[in-house]
Amino acid sequence: MSDIDEPSSGDGGAGRDAQDGAGASRRRSISRRSLVFGGLAVGGLAAIGGGAWAYREMRRSDGPDGTWVKLSPIVPQPRDAPRDASPAFEEPGDDSTVAVWAHADDDIIFANPHLSEVIASGATLRTIFITAGDAGRGLAYAQQREAGIRAAYDQMRGSTAPWETREIALLSGARVTRFVPSDEPRLSITVLRLPDGNLSAKGFPATGGAGLTQLINGTVPALAPIDDGPTLDAARLSDTVAELIHAGRPDRITTNIPHESAFARGDHPDHSCVGSLVRAVAPTAGVPAEAVTYYIGYPSKRQPVNVVGAPLDAKVDVYQVYAAQDPVVTCIDETACLAQPGFGQWLRRSYPKTEAELQLS
DSSP: OOOOOOOOTTOOHHHHHHHTGGGHHHHHTOOGGGOBSSSOBOSSGGGTTOHHHHHHHHHOTTOOOOOOOOOOOOOOOOOSSOSTTOTTOOOOOTTOEEEEESSTTHHHHHSTTHHHHHHHTTOOEEEEEEEOOOTTSOHHHHHHHHHHHHHHHHHHHTOOOOEEEEEEEOTTSOEEEEEEETTOTTEEEEEEEEOOOOTTSSOOGGGTSOOHHHHHHTSSSOBOOTTOOOOBOHHHHHHHHHHHHHHTOOSEEEEEOOTTBGGGTTSOHHHHHHHHHHHHHGGGGTOOGGGEEEEOOGGGGGSOOOOOHHHHHHHHHHHHHHHTTSTTTOOSSHHHHHHSTTHHHHHTOOOEEOGGGSOBO
């Protein structure tokens, strides 16, 4: 998912603005409600310093691009003690997938219709969201997004039975929150709630101007989850991700495209960080490289449309159920959902890549 970012140099916006003078009055009529990109409504453009950029992005048919920032290699730390005793352990099921994503909605946007097929098949699915996707708006907004993703899973599984919630202290020292449907323990959603890193990879002022990129690059020593959980340094974060993967005993993993892939250029920096984390730690959690599938994020909009007809209708229905709980991307029907800049393009596409297909740089 995306966030409004500061303007970057050389984006070519000035030329587009010059050609668009006739539309100035129309631009002024754009409502605050419509100026959103997956996590931050613009309530006073001057406050974020990116007003002109936001207006230009609203006129682009294919949505935003994330800032490209060099990422340091991730080297997993060896563990002295086995992970088998993790409090996060979940009973293994048939055909188990552990899915690790940056934000709550990455899965329903980039990995559907496959996600719906996994749930419909009766397979076991353990989903993990690393950041809160809070966009600097606080825990209450992050919890709205979490409620939305649970509702989306209800739509896919065909049940509205309540979800049970519990806090888990991990062997790594991290604390996570886990949601499990009371009638379907083969499914679970676990959230770590680290701060959103923003499209700029600079974080948000409300959360200290830092996110996963700075943590992995060593420019900040640790990140604090927005729910006041224990702070995590880079080594502890890697250990946490490995512990959660191992606790799900997966046959396979799905996740975001890693930073080192050519398909990551223009993606949200949080997506790239999570993909790289998973790629680095999966072998230490007992999952071979060939069992990991990576889904292209923002750059999928440049691939041919490949979700159409009934699968597209079902995908948009799931997204609309999620969006009803996320006040900054709510859409009233399929047409409105598909008209959202960026989201409309991503919903019409889904591109998984194997390790061999990543085009590593």
